[in-house]
Amino acid sequence: MVKYFTITMKTSIPTPAIIRLCSLYQLVCRMEKEGIPRASSTELARRTGLPAHTIRKDISFLGEIGDTGAGYEISRLRNHLFSNLGLKREKKACLVGLGRLGAAILASPNLAGEGFRIAAAFDSDVNKLETIKTAIMVFPSHEIVDIVRKMTIELGIIAVPADHAQEIADRLVAGGIRGILNIAPTPITVPAGGCFVRNIDIAGELRILSAMIGNKKA
């Protein structure tokens, strides 16, 4: 079933369109950096692999972009996507699990300026909390509900072993979290409405690629 959610006060946009619009935002940011001033929907279609009419329809979900003449003015389109996708309002995020992956996420400079900021991190291992070198506030995981609520954190990243992922999701939801990125290789469930979940199963994705290649050697 295609889920819809309200992205502006007036429009409900299907989740697949949101996903495409976020990829388009990434593309136009790159095009702007490259100094490309304008692009038609056909050019955007060529670069994204999507049909031009899908791109036009997706953009129109976000309201009028104004008179752009022939094609889209790239900087105007970037601004339009940035504002109307709600990326302008920086959201606070938290990370649960300060192991190999969690520590790498916390240390990554590539996550800045993407519409969110990691404001807190949690782990159940007190030694880790005491030894990790980071400017971000760290807390024991039994404080998740309280801290998420007090700091009005809206996004959560789960980077704990699979058997603990659901318990962490439950705590994040109890704290009022609105979006969860789950990196643990197990699906998590959240009550309907109020919280969105994205799962990234790296091993599962590689398994799919391996199966696509099959037994035939290159």
Ligand code: NAI
């Ligand atoms: P790790 O074992 O290095 O770290 C897990 C961390 O979670 C530890 O710091 C541990 O103290 C903490 N933790 C355990 N239970 C907890 C709880 N209830 N509350 C709070 N913290 C808790 O694991 P790693 O490698 O960082 O992986 C994290 C997750 O990402 C795992 O589910 C793993 O399967 C998945 N993953 C890891 C990849 C990798 O390359 N390391 C690749 C793909 C997925």
